[in-house]
Amino acid sequence: MISVEDVGRTYLMGPSRVEALRGVTFSLAPGDFLAICGPSGSGKSTLMNILGCLDRPTTGRYVLEGVEVDSLDDDALATLRNGRIGFVFQTFNLLPRMTALRNVELPMIYGGLPREDRRRRALEALAAVGLEGRITHCPSELSGGEQQRVAVARALVNRPAIILADEPTGNLDSRAGQDIVAVFHRLVDSGVTLIMVTHNSRLAEQAHRVIHLEDGRMVSDSAPHPRPLPPSGGEGK
Ligand SMILES: Nc1ncnc2c1ncn2[C@@H]1O[C@H](COP(=O)(O)OP(=O)(O)OP(=O)(O)O)[C@@H](O)[C@H]1O
Ligand SMILES: [Mg+2]
Numbered sequence: 001m002i003s004v005e006d007v008g009r010t011y012l013m014g015p016s017r018v019e020a021l022r023g024v025t026f027s028l029a030p031g032d033f034l035a036i037c038g039p040s041g042s043g044k045s046t047l048m049n050i051l052g053c054l055d056r057p058t059t060g061r062y063v064l065e066g067v068e069v070d071s072l073d074d075d076a077l078a079t080l081r082n083g084r085i086g087f088v089f090q091t092f093n094l095l096p097r098m099t100a101l102r103n104v105e106l107p108m109i110y111g112g113l114p115r116e117d118r119r120r121r122a123l124e125a126l127a128a129v130g131l132e133g134r135i136t137h138c139p140s141e142l143s144g145g146e147q148q149r150v151a152v153a154r155a156l157v158n159r160p161a162i163i164l165a166d167e168p169t170g171n172l173d174s175r176a177g178q179d180i181v182a183v184f185h186r187l188v189d190s191g192v193t194l195i196m197v198t199h200n201s202r203l204a205e206q207a208h209r210v211i212h213l214e215d216g217r218m219v220s221d222s223a224p225h226p227r228p229l230p231p232s233g234g235e236g237k
Pocket of ligand 1: 018039040041045
């Protein structure tokens, strides 16, 4: 469902060039959980921006659910992004004066769903992250881990195929970070593809697969916690 083929991204800064990605290749199936690790400046966020259709590769191909992303104009790209991809950020990015429920309803405003459907879906998403008891709290009335779970619910509510999380546990203590990864595991079990950038190797090891980037290149690709084979006896990877 995701195919990244020899993707490169060069930033032109006046006379100088920054080769942020230099030929990255991998593919993922629905329900895969990928962690991306690597030192600062190795190209992790650059790759996430491309995967999230916020940016385009300079070289190579990116195919998302059978769609060659490069062939889309900006409007089509935005539609694909809004419909198929959910984002989780290190800094939560919640609106401070809105309740958890309103924050989670927000991405549905433009989808044309009736108000009561938006409410029902937001409540379901908050329940899915274990926050049914906090729906009327504003961000300042929630712990960091709870705020991040609201952000995960917000990412879920348009039923994305993929969730992209760039350092989602970077501002959390290890317990709250672990809770977020547990929520991610439940999502991947339901078929969502999850891609998480992290500096925390203990959290990365819980993904099905870990890719290390260094200087824009993939230097390792391992499966510390391989995805279980489907009960039908598929061949797996
Ligand atoms: N918009 C941009 N214009 C020019 N150069 C950029 C731009 N964004 C990133 N870069 C450069 O590309 C390289 C990769 O940056 P990127 O943000 O992908 O790193 P990262 O792996 O996410 O690092 P960190 O762990 O610090 O978040 C860096 O050298 C950075 O300076
Ligand atoms: Mg980054």
